Amino acid sequence: MAIAMTTGYSAQTEGALLCIEAASDWALTCVDHLAAQSxxxxxDYGAADGxxxxxxxNQVLDRLHAHQPNAHLTLIGNDLPSNDNVALAENLAxxxxxxxxxxxxxxxRSFYEPSVAPNSVSFGFSATAMHWLSASPGPLNNHIHVLASGNAEALQRFQAQAMQDWNRILELRSRELQLGGRLLxxxxxxxxxxxYLGHNGGQTRHVLDQLHLIWRDLAEDGLISEEQYRxxxxxxxxxxxxxxxxxxxDETSAAYRNGLRLVDERTVYVPCPYRQRWNNNGDTASFAAALMATIRSWSRHSFASAAGDAAADMVFARLQQRIAEAPSEWSLDYVEHHQMMEKVA
Incomplete structure (x- = not known):
């Protein structure tokens, strides 16, 4: 299954924008520590449409130019081959x-592959991209998301694939960073x-469970097959x-052996901007449409690839209706991990 965000991803993901804004202080810290060079x-790894x-x-380029006014700066946007790279080019421009x-x-090319020459990157950045898996760990069968499934055996398989991918990603980035280069x-x-995203400890409905209930209802209604459901x-x-x-x-990991070291880390929480807006204005129709759209932006391809566009569209029509019927019970809150790294000799 090809992973792909919906067209117009950035316009539908205000929460992702806020997550990036919450990391801007560390991004500037990274470039402040870069040695002077020509x-x-x-x-930007996993930039989506940018x-x-x-x-x-804007902030990073301004800060680096202020510190090193004679240095030539090159910015590369990267994602998957299935990405909307025309929109990415326009936003980079x-x-x-x-x-x-x-x-x-x-x-x-994919961020699971080498992107640039070894020892060439001064600063690498990635936001809300590295949770996608490069391959299927096998069937889940009883839910649409492993963390909400209660399936211990599947959880082990998905975790193993996630860690294999993460080790590979950090190995690649550790090769591409130059000495003294930073990765955030x-x-x-x-x-x-x-x-985690969609599960805020019961303050509001579990978003992934709600998606699963809708998907299961489509199977019960005969609108998708059991195979498509699975x-x-x-x-x-x-x-x-x-x-x-x-x-x-882990001193034996490829990234560690290549010199990649942890500088700092933190967990950051970003409240759902759509819910906060509804709290202030009470506009339920706008809230339901916007919250549905941001959930659809990253999950639609999972349903469309399994059962086609019409089935995926039914999922989100029903999701929007559910949100509109009980808006106080919905929120999409973000849990983010920030990790600052440096390549050393």
Whole structure:
């Protein structure tokens, strides 16, 4: 199954924008520590259409140019081959008129592959991208998301795939970073209380459970087959802080052997902006439409690939109706793990 965000992803993901804004202080800290040199290569891994990070890269380029006015800056946007790379190129191009008129490029290969030359990257950044799995760990069968499934055997398989992917990602990035280069990842996570995107500990409805109930209803109504129901799996995994840090604490890992070290880490919570707006204005129709759209932006491909576009559209029509019927019971709150890393000799 090809992973792909919906067209217009950035316009539908205000929460992702807020997550990036919450990491801007550490992004500036990273570039403040870069040694003076004639040029710097900066890369956004898993940028989607690039719209949510325009403001962050404004700040980073301004700060680096202020510190090193004679350095040539190159910014690369990267995601998966299935990404809307035309939109990514357009959003990256917004940086060109800004001093020092950086070079902007699109890398159209997967972030599970090498992206640039070894020892070339000064600063790498990634936000809300590295929870997707590079391959299916096998069937889930009883839910659309493993963390909500209660399936211990499947959880073990999904966790193993997630850690294999994460080790591979950090190995690749550790090769691409130059000595003294910094890497900042802003990843969807799960905290010590087991909370994660869509599950805020019971303050509101469990979003993934609600999606599953709708998907199961389609099967019960005969609108999708049992096989299509079983194939409707969201192939991602929200790692814990300990899982994120594990390759940097393991002296035998490839990333550690390549010199990648943990500088700092933190867990950050971002309340649902759509719910906060509804709290203030009580506009239920707008809330239901916006919350549905942001959930659809990252999950639609899971249902469409399993049962086709019409079935996926039914999921989100029913989701919007459920939100509208009980708006006080809905919120999509983010749990994010920020991890700052440096390559040392």
């Amino acid at each position: 040029s710097h290569l900066l890369i 719209g949510t990070a325009v403001g962050l890269w 917004l940086q060109i008129p800004r001093p020092p008129q950086p070079t902007v490029l699109v890398s159209a 990842t802003v990843n969807l996570s799960r905290d010590d209380a087991g909370r 194939n409707g799996t969201v192939l991602n995994f929200y790692k814990s802080p300990e899982e994120f840090m594990a390759p940097l604490k």
